[in-house]
Amino acid sequence: MFQRSIPLFIVLFTALLLIVAFFIPHKPFGDLESRFLNWYAIISGFTFLLGLDSLTRHHLLKVIRREKGWFYSLLLVLSLFATLTVGLYSWVKFSSPFALRAPFMWLYKYMIIPLQATMFATLAFFIFSAAYRAFRIRNLGATLLLIAACLVMLGNVPLGSSIWQRISQLVHLVFPNTRLDLLYQIELFAQIKDWLMAIPQAAAGRGIGIGLALGGIAMSLRIILGIERTYLSS
């Protein structure tokens, strides 16, 4: 019985305390939230040992059992401990692993950052393949999405401005009374893009945002009042 009721009581008490603390700046309530976050940061710092344990155990077992791809697991474990050793050496020798001349900093600058950048760069190719599928004309919704996306892209790149200048010249050719400089200034694609981003896109985004906020409040109330217990052990 206590196995469930004690955690529920802790949740209720902590939640009410933090809600009250939000409105009371006076001590001891004022800095309660930051104090709780500090406790969380300390605990989560220690839990990284759990992560380290999980990671090394998982990959060492793969190496010992000679499972498929065991060599990569071995590389991972060796890299992990090499980074740790270099970090500790830098800490002792340069008083911080992030000192500019520290070997750990070299590792970070010339290995970790380029690897992160490489992974991030693959996003460009994935955007292309995802956009191809999303923009295929299958129904009215996909067609509208395609048109809107093309207009936003044209409004964002210099090519859009260049196309508009050509259109303006064509209009001027057909209607010579129109002033070419004024037509240039209209920058239709940029204006359509601004309107699409500021009105329909912002309205949809705010609608989702309001829904999320209310969903969050409902979820919080369910947890605080003990209605939502699915996160607890049975």
Next chain:
Amino acid sequence: MLHLHILLTFFALTPPESVLVKDNPNDQGQAIVITWTHPAPESLLGFRIFRSTSPTGDFTPVEPELLNRTDYLDTDTLLRDGVAYYYLIRAYSANDSASSAVAGPVIARAQWFNASRLNVLVLTLIISALFIYYILRARQGKQMFIRKISGLDAIDDALGRATEMGKPILFSFGLGYITDMVVIAALPLLRRIGKKSAEYAVRLIVPNSDPIVMTAAQETVKEAYTEAGRPDLYNPDNITFVTSDQFGYAAGVDGIILRERPGAIFWLGYFYAESLILAETGHTVGAIQLAGTTETTQLPFFVAACDYTMIGEEIYAASCYLKPEPVMLGTIKGEDFIKMLLIFIITVLVFFGTAATLLNRNIPSLQTVFEAIVNWFSPPS
């Protein structure tokens, strides 16, 4: 000599004027706001603030650097609540300085209520009261309706397909922490998926970016396997920590997807720029993919790359949808009612604001009232 004195007086530096000191409102004390004016602040090198506990006592500088503005918030750690302080401001030019009159006394105090958050309190009370009203109605046996959420309905189909293909299932919380609401909302879904995977004897892989989330996931899946009567199938080695680095995590999970080729993938949690990298890799191995996140900037990527996407608060409603107890559904009903109420308020304010702008010349007070309402709803400091 007299002429020289008149000349010096004419060119003498003007001291700061209208020095106002007051306790900083809505804070936890130990803070005093000081404001002053100067006819030509741009001609000066700057100002220095001096503080003392006596109007005639020793004034010590509060800030060693010269200030190039006409307001200052004194939050010095030596400042004590309940003690009367006096301030004076000294203006500095290249070869002269001039002090203001002594301002004070002022006493710093901590407040028991943050008045700038009154709007939040009022709205919280109203919203909570409405939620509690609908929960009570549900408790009395009132029937509640919840619309179909296709993303949640597709869970069983996705699991069935992975089973038929003899492929594992992958579940990811993304870069979410246990403090993120969306991760807590995704845990019941993991439990449901875990239970089904135990029943179908399909391997469930959960790579994690946070050790606390990993521990919670391990416990949830273990419980689900026990609930399904197959605790023997539970293997903690399938629920591992990958890395807390964003793109390291993306690379790690991509590797798992390409090696294990899961039949169904669930992206339920907190995702950033790595969302599309993950979902597109999932697409390349032909997995049926279901996503749900509260990070609105990533929703378009999931919509483009996944088979089903839970938009907005749908993921928060998941536990109510999967376990439709009346009390749980009551909160969803309350949420819908508040949403309707907000739509009504926004519509009324749109018309009111438009009328206030159009009639501004004849009835200027309308604009004032409208701005007061908008300001009341604006977020607190």
